Amino acid sequence: GPREARGKWEPQDHDVQSCNYWRHCSIDGNICDCSGGSLTTCPPGTKLATASWVASCYNPTDGQSYLIAYRDCCGANVSGRCPCLNTEGELPVYRPEFGNDIIWCFGAEDDAMTYHCTISPIVGKAS
């Protein structure tokens, strides 16, 4: 479920459609798995951005932290399903690589720039 307002981030590893799924520790928007995509794929009809912001998220299962490169699926109106806003390690806009208010649609096919949802792929281990 959604994190309690102002409450501690307590990640879980059993439900990708829940805001407290561990890989969503700095997600802003909507979980793609809730509108026809998956944890790491875009829903049909949308465009996958190449650019991303990142966060280091702790996986409670193996006790490791991983770098998640949040990429947006673009070119469709906001899905409206599974909205989440987490800001673990999230930094202001002058540190854009960690800033999650930005529409990270850069590099999507056909210059799609509208926000539909976000995927949470791992790009490496974090320390």
Place this chain on the structure above:
Amino acid sequence: MATPRNILPADLARLLCAGLTCSVLALGTAYAETAAAPQTEGQKQAAEGAAKLAKGEDDEPHIGTMPKADAHRVYVNDPAHFAAITQQFIIDGASGNVLGMTDGGFLPNPVISNDGTVIAQVSTVFERIARGKRTDYVEVFDTETLLPSADIELPNTPRFLIGTYPQMSTLTPDNKTLLFYQFSPSPAVGLVDLANKKFDRMIDVPDCYEMFPTANDTFYMHCRDGSMAKVEFGGAEPKISHSEVFHGEDDHLINTPAYSMKAKKILWPTYTGKIYPVDLSGDQAKVDKAIEAFTEAERKEGWAPGGWQPIAFHRVKDRIYLLADKREEWTHKDPSRFVFVIDAKTGERVKKIEMGHEIDAINVSQNAEGTLLYGLSTGDRTLYIYDEETGKEVRHVDQLGRGPQVITVSDMES
């Protein structure tokens, strides 16, 4: 309004009982007329409608106009959680009435002049709802009719699409130039000539963000290295200079500081509640002694600012309003339930106001007497309005879109 939507029992009684005997409705009449609660707008309209009908006056439907803006005019922008189409609500804070609305595209930036004579936005639309050809444009609204008085296309879709930060689009003091920010492919600021209703040019800038105009040809920005940049664009080439670095790499300055263009002063809080007063009245940005909003003990208890627009500044009263709550680290965008009022001169706390709601954005009317404190709840989609002196909630305006986040006011005081 020709057709009242909310009809008082009293008026119903008058309407339905004409020529009939109906004691129950008559009882309702008596009750309504002795009720002590002030009339709502709906009740007022119902009474007026009934009175007109009783006098035999005909209804004459027409399109209304906006009253002249005053110090209690407040604008609530709803980015609608990244929806392709958005709204702005124009509200009279004194009565709590919605006076009008404007439609926007994707993540528009509202721009309101300090004298209330310019209502504009920098907006983005697509040919097929959320896909297809993109058009970025500046739209200026007639303040009386709310009809567009200018529609200026921005070449090469330069707008930065981001959650709505007030200082990502702004006006120069003479209201003749609108500035907007470009992030990609490189940092730049676009100039739009509102006086001649045309796009002027893009100015290349360093790795800096947000614009704080101080003169008709000068604005400041905040840079990644922790300095402020001054940009003078009056000449053929922009002149750019930097202040000293004034904050550390781990001292995180929020995205939505308070800026008073009339005072040439930014109040810029960090994640932990340190507030940097940035003075832009000199030759280069000068940062005054930082104010700590919380005591060491309070910080240990978890008190920290949080929300979308968690700081406001009253120029004449020289007061800072900081939206804060007890929170875990890294919950800086979660709403808060308290406003700390701080004397900007001394850094002393004046009072702490309990808002009674989960508030995401605050602002304050700039009149010295009868000042209103605004608290916007994104979750409730409601603007709560407080008496700034007593801290008491006096009214509220609900049904403000899907995820309202930004409150804009004008500073009309001299």
